[in-house]
Amino acid sequence: MKNKFTAYLILVLASGFSSSSHCQNGIPEDVPLISYRIFPAQYKSDEQFSRLLDFLNQYPDAVDEIALMDENFPAPAGLLLEAVEKLAERLEKRIAALRRAGIRSVGINVAHTLGHWDVPGMDFTPLPPEVGHDGTRSLTCMCHNSPEFREYIQKKYSLMAGTGADFIWVDDDFRAHNRGQKYTCFCSICLQKFGQDQERADLVAKLNLPENVSLRLDWTEFVAASHEELARDIRTAVQSVNPEVELGLMTIGYSISTYGGYPIHRWMAAMGATRGRPGHGFTTDERPGLLLHKALDVARQVRDYPSGVRTIAYEMENSPYITLDKSVQTMINECTLALMMGCNGFALNALNRYEGNLEDFHPHLQAITAERSRWKTLQESSSGLPLAGFWSADHSMLMANRVVDEQGWFMKPGYYNIKASNQLFEMGIPFAADPAHAQATILVGRVAEAFTTEELKAMLSRSVMLDPFALDVLWERGLGELTGVKPGGDVQVGYGPLQRVAVTERFTGHPLNSSDEGFVREAYTTIPERPGTLVPVAEGVIDLSRLIRHDGTDSGSCYTLYTNELGGRVAVSSYSPWTKIGLGPKRRQLIAVADWLSEGRLPVIIDETVRVAPFVRQSTDGRVVAVLFNASLDATGSLTLRLRASPSQVSLVFDEGLRPLATRESPGETVVEVPSIPPWTSITLVGH
Numbered sequence: 001m002k003n004k005f006t007a008y009l010i011l012v013l014a015s016g017f018s019s020s021s022h023c024q025n026g027i028p029e030d031v032p033l034i035s036y037r038i039f040p041a042q043y044k045s046d047e048q049f050s051r052l053l054d055f056l057n058q059y060p061d062a063v064d065e066i067a068l069m070d071e072n073f074p075a076p077a078g079l080l081l082e083a084v085e086k087l088a089e090r091l092e093k094r095i096a097a098l099r100r101a102g103i104r105s106v107g108i109n110v111a112h113t114l115g116h117w118d119v120p121g122m123d124f125t126p127l128p129p130e131v132g133h134d135g136t137r138s139l140t141c142m143c144h145n146s147p148e149f150r151e152y153i154q155k156k157y158s159l160m161a162g163t164g165a166d167f168i169w170v171d172d173d174f175r176a177h178n179r180g181q182k183y184t185c186f187c188s189i190c191l192q193k194f195g196q197d198q199e200r201a202d203l204v205a206k207l208n209l210p211e212n213v214s215l216r217l218d219w220t221e222f223v224a225a226s227h228e229e230l231a232r233d234i235r236t237a238v239q240s241v242n243p244e245v246e247l248g249l250m251t252i253g254y255s256i257s258t259y260g261g262y263p264i265h266r267w268m269a270a271m272g273a274t275r276g277r278p279g280h281g282f283t284t285d286e287r288p289g290l291l292l293h294k295a296l297d298v299a300r301q302v303r304d305y306p307s308g309v310r311t312i313a314y315e316m317e318n319s320p321y322i323t324l325d326k327s328v329q330t331m332i333n334e335c336t337l338a339l340m341m342g343c344n345g346f347a348l349n350a351l352n353r354y355e356g357n358l359e360d361f362h363p364h365l366q367a368i369t370a371e372r373s374r375w376k377t378l379q380e381s382s383s384g385l386p387l388a389g390f391w392s393a394d395h396s397m398l399m400a401n402r403v404v405d406e407q408g409w410f411m412k413p414g415y416y417n418i419k420a421s422n423q424l425f426e427m428g429i430p431f432a433a434d435p436a437h438a439q440a441t442i443l444v445g446r447v448a449e450a451f452t453t454e455e456l457k458a459m460l461s462r463s464v465m466l467d468p469f470a471l472d473v474l475w476e477r478g479l480g481e482l483t484g485v486k487p488g489g490d491v492q493v494g495y496g497p498l499q500r501v502a503v504t505e506r507f508t509g510h511p512l513n514s515s516d517e518g519f520v521r522e523a524y525t526t527i528p529e530r531p532g533t534l535v536p537v538a539e540g541v542i543d544l545s546r547l548i549r550h551d552g553t554d555s556g557s558c559y560t561l562y563t564n565e566l567g568g569r570v571a572v573s574s575y576s577p578w579t580k581i582g583l584g585p586k587r588r589q590l591i592a593v594a595d596w597l598s599e600g601r602l603p604v605i606i607d608e609t610v611r612v613a614p615f616v617r618q619s620t621d622g623r624v625v626a627v628l629f630n631a632s633l634d635a636t637g638s639l640t641l642r643l644r645a646s647p648s649q650v651s652l653v654f655d656e657g658l659r660p661l662a663t664r665e666s667p668g669e670t671v672v673e674v675p676s677i678p679p680w681t682s683i684t685l686v687g688h
Contacts, residue, residue: 031379033345034368035065035313037109039353043068043094048355053101055358059365061372065105066098067169067347070112070160079126084156092163107167107246108160113153113234115141116173118180127152130180131187133204133410138180141173143187145226153230154237161241168238169347172250172279174231174267176223176260183259183410185223194222208408216409220400224261231271239272248275250315253297255419256280258398269306276305277347279315282334284325288680291330292426292613292631293419295337299387299433300394302342313347314338321352323360328367329680333629335371336682339378340615340627341433342387370655374684377653381686382625385617388603389430390465390594391438394418395450402449415445415469421578426631427587428606429594430616439463439598440569443470444578453477461566463597468532468574483570484541484562488533489555502550503531505558505575507585508543512561512592516585520548523580531575534560544589547575559589561596569597584609600644600668607640612677618645624687630677639674646670647687658686 036056043049056063071087091108098106114130118139128146129138142149160168176184186200196215197203206212207219231249238245249271251264268276278301282294302312316335318326335346348368351361395401398416399409407413421444425431432438440463448456448470456474460482466474471487474480509517533547533556545559558575571593581590587609595602603616604626611632618624624645630636643650646665650672651658662673670687677683 031344032339032372032375033064033311033313034062034372035067035105035345035347036063036351037067037069037347037349038351039069040071041353041355042351044090045355049094049097051357053098055361055365056103057101058362059369060102062365062368063103064345065107066103067107067109067167068094069109079152081152081155081159084159088159088163091160091165095164105166107165107169108163109169109171110157110160111171112173113170113230114144114173114175114179116171116179117141128187128189130184131190131200132181133183133186133200133207135186135200136181138184141180141184143185143189144176144230145185145190145193146187150230150233154233157234157237158241161238161245165245167246167248167275169248169250169275169277170234170271170273172252172277174227174249175252175262176227177257190226193226194219204410208404208410210404210406212404216404217400220259220261220397223259224263224266227260228263228266228270231267235270235272246274246311247271248277248311248313249273250277250279251301253278253280253294254300254394254396254398255293255297255417258396258400261400262396264301264396265304265306268309272308273306274308275311275313276302276309277313277315278302278338278341278343279317281317283317283319284322285327285330286325288330289631291334291337292629293422295334295341296392296419296422296425296431296433298338298343299341299431303433304396311345312343313345314341314343316346316348316350318350321350323363328363331364332367332371333680333682335368336375336378336627336684337615337629339375340382340387340617340625344379373655374653377658377686378625378627378684382617385619385623385625386434386437387430387432388437388439388616388618389432390424390440390442391432391435392418392421392424392442392444393435393447393451393459395447398447398450401451402446413446416447417445418447420444423578423581424590426611426613427581428591428604428610428612428614430603430614439601439603440465440594442466443473445469446473448473448477453479457482457566459568460564460570461568463569463599465571465593465597466573467577468572471534471572471574481537482564482566482568483572484536484538484564485534485557485560485572486537487574488535488557503555503575504548504550505545506548507545507589510542510544512542512596513544513585513589514592516588519585521576521580521583521586523576531558533557534572534574536560538562538564544593545573545575561593569599571597582611603644605642607642608637610636610639612636612639616645622647622688624650624685626685626687627682628674628677628685629682630679633679635679636677638676641672641674641685642666642669643672643687644669645687650685650687653684653686661685 042052095106127148128143130141278298280294280297282290421442441459443466505521507513507519542561543557547555547558559573604614613629615627651660664671
């Protein structure tokens, strides 16, 4: 068998595995960087490794880099250093073979650092485990502060660094929440190190008290700083063996949790990470809308990476690798959006976890090969241009800063969902991840609690869109008058087991509603969405919509606009502001409001009633790149776009290059006629 494998490698070398688009030392020679995460079963035996090489060799333009996953075993088996030593020997052999086969950048993905989850039926970890706030001891996830764990993990990473790997990824179990236990770690080691309470129950009780704001901030900083120390330990371990090895950290979106803080910029800086892998949960086509949720979470992560991170490889995750569960088109869509969110490559977790042939996966690499030239054009055209649009406010320390009531800190109220406004972007309002480049801020629920009063006042001095819960927070902070309205009475006419609220929204005759005066929208909402009215507290409040009871009674305004004394523009909606908005008149109203908020600077307006999410990167000198994602299963038909960047030429990106589109100039904008976008597909426009 050894001779057969050697002969195979000679054949591969003789065939000249193309490296024209590979990368050197993890940095792309050609963008974007296309990397694959390979499970142990694909390289464990010589026979399967041969199959893998044969498969990859057929697609030289779709393979730049390989990351070999270490054994995906949780503790306690994964804590046996003898097993890690044997694994390191195998990895060293495979890394060398992949290089001989023409893959210039080969590294390792350490699957388990702290551990991802508990495995029922397994013995407890032999190292001190993490302990949840409720006292539950994890089966397989370790305490990040225990000396025994720190010694073990440094030895593990030292062994990985000695394999000849170009890079080592630290996986997304590098966090304090939603692993073995939801909130960690409250073991005796951590309590002693924190130094304020020696009993878990006492500390948890104090953290749950509404008045203990400073204690929650101290605990959050302690947890975040402990992970920062761990990041330094990993860096020291790797650099002591081979300082040339690049380190990378996989991250997740802030929408999952910010317990313990999630200061990824600090952790990456402490780790010396030059790579970042933004990820989140989206693995199948079962809920296709999650694709956009993930894309927006990825943009927020990329925004917060330190400047030393040069390779940003989007994690495209197809677990559990059932090929018909996620379409190839979906894979192409999310990779395209990832580039628009600021990534410059992909870490594709798409191949089989187990041994066997790889025939099912040919369509994936064929599609990647076909798409690469368009991706290259997108990457090169958008480099250095910021995302422009509306920023839905997020905060990496949201949980530490939010207000605690009688439910306690460890409850999960539904008012802190930063994804709640995402449907706005599907209706045609562009998204910006960085508030520095945003035309307006969106305040959802009680997320505003995470910001200081001074920060909120600064937002209100520019442009803000908010819902009734955000309005409550602003009044609690003494800033309510800057919105022009105060909360009126709730209109709760309940019926049925779900206590649905029988009210509708009716448009007024204001010019921003155009010809849609009198339009009625029914959006059944459930408590606690709390439809209510808005009461003006100043002159000049614009009334866009009225809240109508089921008996026809006009209860008052439910959508208002106001220009405050700071010069800021504020839009407040008290009735289903973020959901059930996919109607032509409502979409037109929302875009008109967004353009009013941005003082006519909304980066792009799509005139037609379509479910197309526009993502725009633009400069002040007229350069613009727009990715239009058709989030519908219907073709869009031809589209009329109004670009505010005013480029002299706008082209559609094709395999063979750029195809100019018909344009006409209009005051302050360039009008572009765009051909129909197929269902569940994106197109890229480049203007200059």
